[in-house]
Amino acid sequence: MSKAAIHWLTESISGNSPNYKTIYLIAREYYKLGKINEAENWLKKGLNIAQKENLPTYQIRFNLLKVLYTESDKEMTEKTLKEGINHFLNENDWNYVEEYSKYLADYYAANQKYQEAVQYYQLMIKAQNKISELGALK
Numbered sequence: 487m488s489k490a491a492i493h494w495l496t497e498s499i500s501g502n503s504p505n506y507k508t509i510y511l512i513a514r515e516y517y518k519l520g521k522i523n524e525a526e527n528w529l530k531k532g533l534n535i536a537q538k539e540n541l542p543t544y545q546i547r548f549n550l551l552k553v554l555y556t557e558s559d560k561e562m563t564e565k566t567l568k569e570g571i572n573h574f575l576n577e578n579d580w581n582y583v584e585e586y587s588k589y590l591a592d593y594y595a596a597n598q599k600y601q602e603a604v605q606y607y608q609l610m611i612k613a614q615n616k617i618s619e620l621g622a623l624k
């Protein structure tokens with residue numbers, strides 16, 4: 487599935503100026519395939535665009551993507567996830583709060599830090615509830 491996704495995502499930006507969201511998706515798919523060099527090449531392109539266009543949410547998402555797939559330092563992974571979640575909380579970006587809270591909760595559970603895991607699973611549920619509320623308001 488990832489190979490097909492990469493093909494069509496790459497096709498969508500050929501001849502056009504690259505879109506940071508599309509680049510994010512391409513990098514993520516390469517990481518899923520274990521093609522770290524390709525993923526990091528795309529990640530660098532996307533991060534450069536996010537910095538030039540002053541897009542802090544995507545600067546953080548690109549950094550989170552890299553940490554989730556390549557970081558072996560557990561403290562750095564934890565720190566980066568917490569910083570990202572705090573940013574998304576401040577922005578009321580509940581979709582990303584949900585996504586990254588689950589990553590951090592799973593991380594804590596895998597490392598037998600169950601109280602912290604519960605805290606972030608609860609935050610994930612809170613985000614899901616906020617998303618549902620906002621959807622009902624439309």
